[in-house]
Every structure is written in structure tokens, then in C-alpha cells.
Amino acid sequence: MALDKAADERIYDVVIVGGGAAGLTTAIYAQRDKFDTLLLEKRNLGGNAFITKKIENYPGFKEISGPELMDKMAEQALTLGTKIETGVDVTSIEKSDDFFKIYTGTNTYKGKSVVIATGSTYRTLGVEGENELIGSGVHFCATCDGAFYRDKEVIVIGGGNSALEEGMFLAGFCKKVSIVHRSERFSATETYIEKLAAFSNIDVYLNHAVTAFHANTKGIFQSATIKNNQTGSTMTLSADGVFIFVGLQPNTRPYESLLNLSQSKHILTKGLNKTNVDGIFAAGDVRFGAIAQVAAATGEGVVASYGVREYLTR
Structure with a gap:
């Protein structure tokens, strides 16, 4: 045009x-x-x-x-x-x-x-490795890019309606979905929260915050470091891709x-x-x-x- x-x-x-x-x-x-x-x-x-x-x-x-x-x-x-x-x-x-x-x-x-x-x-998290990996495993639209992760494992970051809706959408064809939310409770409506129980391939990490993203040797996302906001302990969450829904x-x-x-x-x-x-x-x-x-x-x-x-x- x-x-x-x-x-x-x-x-x-x-x-x-x-x-x-x-x-x-x-x-x-x-x-x-x-x-x-x-x-x-x-x-x-x-x-x-x-x-x-x-x-x-x-x-x-x-x-x-x-x-x-x-x-x-x-x-x-x-x-x-x-x-x-x-x-x-x-x-x-x-x-x-x-x-x-x-x-x-x-x-x-x-x-x-x-x-x-x-x-x-789309709001970003502002954490280490995020900017470098946008488009290389870090995404903001599950309906746009989710198809790349069929039968693979992904991380969803956020706790509102969009995060849960997109997380359940991804769970329909991904092997595993890990939802990470910084607060003790989701901010999504109860309808979305109740629907989560129907998915056996969704893991939830409440009261956890992402502190860094990490790439493999090819410069593609491979894991995220998440911190337990109560204990301060950290862990590495491995996945093939990550979707950010924080507003x-x-x-x-x-x-x-x-x-x-x-x-x-x-x-x-x-x-x-x-x-x-x-x-x-x-x-x-x-x-x-x-x-x-x-x-x-x-x-x-x-x-x-x-x-x-x-x-x-x-």
C-alpha cells in the first residue's frame, strides 16, 4: 500500500x-x-x-x-x-x-x-536480560507468538485478567505453563482464577518476582531467575519462552x-x-x-x- x-x-x-x-x-x-x-x-x-x-x-x-x-x-x-x-x-x-x-x-x-x-x-519488567531477549523468546502477545511453543514449556508473568487468559490459552497446546505473579493473590477476576483449576499443566508461583532473564549460547531465552518475596530465596525457572502481561x-x-x-x-x-x-x-x-x-x-x-x-x- x-x-x-x-x-x-x-x-x-x-x-x-x-x-x-x-x-x-x-x-x-x-x-x-x-x-x-x-x-x-x-x-x-x-x-x-x-x-x-x-x-x-x-x-x-x-x-x-x-x-x-x-x-x-x-x-x-x-x-x-x-x-x-x-x-x-x-x-x-x-x-x-x-x-x-x-x-x-x-x-x-x-x-x-x-x-x-x-x-x-506493553509494560516491561525492567530486569536484566529483558531488552536483549525481546523477540528472541520474550513476548507480549500469546495469540501472536504462542504457536511457536506448541508442545513446549513457557512462563507467563502477571496476575491480571490478561495474564490468566493468555496463560490458559497457551496451556491449551503447550506442554507446561508456569505463571509467576509478584503478589500473594491474583488481581484477575474470580472467574479466571477458578478456571485455572481445570488445567493440570499450569504451575503457579505466587509472591514471586522475576529478577533476570537468561539466554542460551545462541542468544535465545532459556530461563528466568525468580525470587520468593517472603523468604528472599531465588530459583531458576527454565522454559522455551516467556510471555509478559503486566499492563x-x-x-x-x-x-x-x-x-x-x-x-x-x-x-x-x-x-x-x-x-x-x-x-x-x-x-x-x-x-x-x-x-x-x-x-x-x-x-x-x-x-x-x-x-x-x-x-x-x-
């Missing part, structure tokens, strides 16, 4: 920062309203959904891959006339008279309104001095996804109270587009 990379000096009706499901949906609706729309994406279009191998809960599809669904959204946005630029990292936004200046490392864009749909990033970090750093954020650094909004700055809206995982699901993200984009329409036609 060829994307327009050319920069220009015109003032767009709306500039959307972020090319995931929320941003692409906003673009589709904004262009249908005949608003001149620019979408800026730091990496690849599709956000976290793009790295999801299989989506089974998006209305209209019994099953569809994340890349295929995101490509369909991007194609629709482009067909309607959205200008899309990828590889663009927005560093700050500034209000100037009746429009906004959107600064990047190489260019400045102008828009009468802005929608921030920058999504979220998501909203991508809001460039807007911390401009917008009101929650304690968790999500953007606070009111009706029609309005922020505290008139003319700036937020949509998707980056917004406080949003549900981290693709179907929900498209709804977020619709709401933001209605906010844009109200603002531009005021």
Missing part, C-alpha cells in the same frame, strides 16, 4: 496522531464529513492490533488477523482521501491563533483540530505539559472525547476509561470524529 510521504504547509481541518484502530476510524469518519484529514503514525499502521495474529471478537468476522483488519481500515481511510504519513514522531503540540502546530523531529504540521490516538505500549503504558509523554492526565498518565476527557484544550480530542487506549479492544477503539474514533465535527462547525 503506497502512502503519501510529501509534506506541505497547508492547514488541515484535523490532524490525527496515531494510526491504530481509533486513529484510522477517526480518519474515515472525518473524511466522510469532508474534512481535510492528515494522519501521522510513528511506526506502522495498526498499532497493537497489527501484531495480533488472530482476532475473534471483532463484529462481522468470525476470525481475522490483526494485519488484515488494519490494512482494510487503512485502505478505506486512503480511499476516502486521508493523507497518511508513517515514520513521523510527534514531539509536541502548540496552539497558535486559530490552529495547532504539531511538531515532529523533521517537520511542523498545522491543523484546526487534533485527535490524539497514540495508543499504549499497558499510554503513549502520552509529549503531552504531559499540555493536557490533563490521570495518575496512570492516560488523557482525561469529557463528552465527545474532548480534552482540557479546546480543539484537541483523544481516542482509544490513550484515553482514561477506554477499553483496550479493537472494537472499542473504533467506537472511540467515531466519538472523537463527532467532537471534531462539532468543534469545526461551531
Whole structure:
């Protein structure tokens, strides 16, 4: 899919920062309203959904891959006339008279309104060996990468709904799953906790924290050191791969001095996804109270587009 990379000096009706499901949906609706729309994406279009191998809960599809669904959204946005630029990292936004200046490392864009749909990033543990092994045995999406570990042993780190849900998903075809959680109790709902009992191939290590990851001679993950938080003793947990589910970090750093954020650094909004700055809206995982699901993200984009329409036609 060829994307327009050319920069220009015109003032767009709306500039959307972020090319995931929320941003692409906003673009589709904004262009249908005949608003001149620019979408800026730091990496690849599709956000976290793009790295999801299989989506089974998006209305209209019994099953569809994340890349295929995101490509369909991007194609629709482009067909309607959205200008899309990828590889663009927005560093700050500034209000100037009746429009906004959107600064990047190489260019400045102008828009009468802005929608921030920058999504979220998987949280990491920050332990020794983690960064070096991401993609080499350390993963953040079981539905994306779990198939590589059929009949093998894996470690799942985390204690929330996502950790237990993905852990049980992996247990369906992995030889063994070890779930490691730093607290004495899981934070997941009782429904998920009760379901664990049905799996004979899941071992649970509560009140244990991962302190390091270790690689084999080929640079592939082979084990983790975990510490008993009560006794302080450590042990080595060997496995073929590890999946980390310790939450998501909203991508809001460039807007911390401009917008009101929650304690968790999500953007606070009111009706029609309005922020505290008139003319700036937020949509998707980056917004406080949003549900981290693709179907929900498209709804977020619709709401933001209605906010844009109200603002531009005021």
C-alpha cells in the first residue's frame, strides 16, 4: 500500500496522531464529513492490533488477523482521501491563533483540530536480560507468538485478567505453563482464577518476582531467575519462552505539559472525547476509561470524529 510521504504547509481541518484502530476510524469518519484529514503514525499502521495474529471478537468476522483488519481500515481511510504519513514522531503540540502546530523531529504540521490516538505500549519488567531477549523468546502477545511453543514449556508473568487468559490459552497446546505473579493473590477476576483449576499443566508461583532473564549460547531465552518475596530465596525457572502481561503504558509523554492526565498518565476527557484544550480530542487506549479492544477503539474514533465535527462547525 503506497502512502503519501510529501509534506506541505497547508492547514488541515484535523490532524490525527496515531494510526491504530481509533486513529484510522477517526480518519474515515472525518473524511466522510469532508474534512481535510492528515494522519501521522510513528511506526506502522495498526498499532497493537497489527501484531495480533488472530482476532475473534471483532463484529462481522468470525476470525481475522490483526494485519488484515488494519490494512482494510487503512485502505478505506486512503480511499476516502486521508493523507497518511508513517515514520513521523510527534514531539509536541502548540496552539497558535486559530490552529495547532504539531511538531515532529523533521517537520511542523498545522491543523484546526487534533485527535490524539497514540495508543499504549506493553509494560516491561525492567530486569536484566529483558531488552536483549525481546523477540528472541520474550513476548507480549500469546495469540501472536504462542504457536511457536506448541508442545513446549513457557512462563507467563502477571496476575491480571490478561495474564490468566493468555496463560490458559497457551496451556491449551503447550506442554507446561508456569505463571509467576509478584503478589500473594491474583488481581484477575474470580472467574479466571477458578478456571485455572481445570488445567493440570499450569504451575503457579505466587509472591514471586522475576529478577533476570537468561539466554542460551545462541542468544535465545532459556530461563528466568525468580525470587520468593517472603523468604528472599531465588530459583531458576527454565522454559522455551516467556510471555509478559503486566499492563499497558499510554503513549502520552509529549503531552504531559499540555493536557490533563490521570495518575496512570492516560488523557482525561469529557463528552465527545474532548480534552482540557479546546480543539484537541483523544481516542482509544490513550484515553482514561477506554477499553483496550479493537472494537472499542473504533467506537472511540467515531466519538472523537463527532467532537471534531462539532468543534469545526461551531
